Amino acid sequence: MMAERLAIDGGEPIRTHPFPSRGPGFGDAEIEQVTEVIRSGHLSRVGGPKTAAVEEKFARLLGVKHALAVTSGTAAIHTAIGTINPNPGDEIITTPVTDMGTIIGIIYQNAIPIFADVVPGGYQLDPESVRRKITPRTKAIIVVHLWGMAADMDAFLEMGREHGIAIIEDCAQAYLTSYRGRLAGTMGDLGCFSMQQSKHLTCGDGGLLVTNRDDLATRARLFADKGWDRSSGGRGHIFLGLNYRISELQSAVALAQLDKVEGFVSRRRALGDRLTAAISGIPGLHPPADSASSGNTYWFYPVRIVEKEFGMSRDRFVEALTAEGVPAWASWRRSSGCPATGSWRR
Numbered sequence: 001m002m003a004e005r006l007a008i009d010g011g012e013p014i015r016t017h018p019f020p021s022r023g024p025g026f027g028d029a030e031i032e033q034v035t036e037v038i039r040s041g042h043l044s045r046v047g048g049p050k051t052a053a054v055e056e057k058f059a060r061l062l063g064v065k066h067a068l069a070v071t072s073g074t075a076a077i078h079t080a081i082g083t084i085n086p087n088p089g090d091e092i093i094t095t096p097v098t099d100m101g102t103i104i105g106i107i108y109q110n111a112i113p114i115f116a117d118v119v120p121g122g123y124q125l126d127p128e129s130v131r132r133k134i135t136p137r138t139k140a141i142i143v144v145h146l147w148g149m150a151a152d153m154d155a156f157l158e159m160g161r162e163h164g165i166a167i168i169e170d171c172a173q174a175y176l177t178s179y180r181g182r183l184a185g186t187m188g189d190l191g192c193f194s195m196q197q198s199k200h201l202t203c204g205d206g207g208l209l210v211t212n213r214d215d216l217a218t219r220a221r222l223f224a225d226k227g228w229d230r231s232s233g234g235r236g237h238i239f240l241g242l243n244y245r246i247s248e249l250q251s252a253v254a255l256a257q258l259d260k261v262e263g264f265v266s267r268r269r270a271l272g273d274r275l276t277a278a279i280s281g282i283p284g285l286h287p288p289a290d291s292a293s294s295g296n297t298y299w300f301y302p303v304r305i306v307e308k309e310f311g312m313s314r315d316r317f318v319e320a321l322t323a324e325g326v327p328a329w330a331s332w333r334r335s336s337g338c339p340a341t342g343s344w345r346r
């Protein structure tokens with residue numbers, strides 16, 4: 001349907017009712033799961049059945065040996081870094097085009113984030129740029145599958161093998177994203193997911209870490225539980241870890257969501273592909289690759305604009321979409337500064 005006049009020029013908006021709020025529909029299944037937990041009187045993951053069930057179900061969904069549920073995607077990535085255990089000053093290469101949660105764990109483990117470029121005209125880490133950043137201090141590469149599209153994993157896996165570097169996949173935005181027949185998160189040494197409100201699988205806040213390696217799984221579990229070796233039956237804290245234990249309440253919601261995530265993903269794929277097909281070929285407007293060519297699960301729908309060819313500025317395009325009732329914004333906004341800096345002393 002074509003409007004006579006754009007909404008930004010005073011015409012009728014195309015979209016007359018609001019988009020559904022973000023987050024996949026919670027319903028009776030989530031309510032029943034949470035109610036069960038509260039009635040049981042047991043809210044801690046330690047000895048609780050829901051978190052164990054989430055871990056088992058997620059591992060099965062991805063076809064991996066181990067899954068660990070934690071409190072956030074940031075916690076999952078921090079746990080992955082604690083698991084590979086860098087020495088102070090070791091370097092971890094990643095992308096600057098990501099959420100801060102990718103970087104936080106690197107710094108907290110006293111390693112140094114090294115930023116490589118993304119592919120020209122694209123969104124994912126550029127293997128050639130990463131290769132140029134490798135030094136004898138490189139301990140790991142964190143590959144982010146941005147917006148739901150897969151990065152070029154074969155190139156990173158080869159670098160990992162060649163240089164003895166750990167490959168961590170940040171799949172916070174990439175549930176069931178595929179790459180040459182394999183699922184994001186299952187190819188590297190460790191895969192990390194976020195269950196924050198906006199993600200394909202959510203419990204408000206939460207995270208998941210997966211691996212096929214028994215040794216990494218053991219260390220990750222310890223790191224996220226204060227280094228507490230519960231198998232000894234005592235209170236032996238065998239190295240410095242954090243308390244990233246998710247609660248049974250969050251896991252109850254995640255458990256119900258796990259039954260829905262494949263459905264959400266296939267719906268998003270169908271809608272995203274339809275939009276990509278519809279707007280392909282407009283000069284200066286570059287839609288994301290479709291699900292067949294990029295494994296895209298369309299977490300967000302990024303479009304790149306070459307303003308000269310498109311005939312409109314990026315900011316004006318965002319204003320025009322917003323006026324039509326379509327939520328849109330321009331990346332990346334500059335931070336206005338931190339109000340919380342300064343001394344704790346009064």
Ligand SMILES: Cc1ncc(COP(=O)(O)O)c(C=O)c1O
Nearest residue numbers: 072073074099101102172194196
């Ligand atoms: C790529 C990426 N990495 C890490 C994170 C951190 O996840 P969380 O917000 O659950 O801590 C996010 C969250 O949006 C993300 O998009």
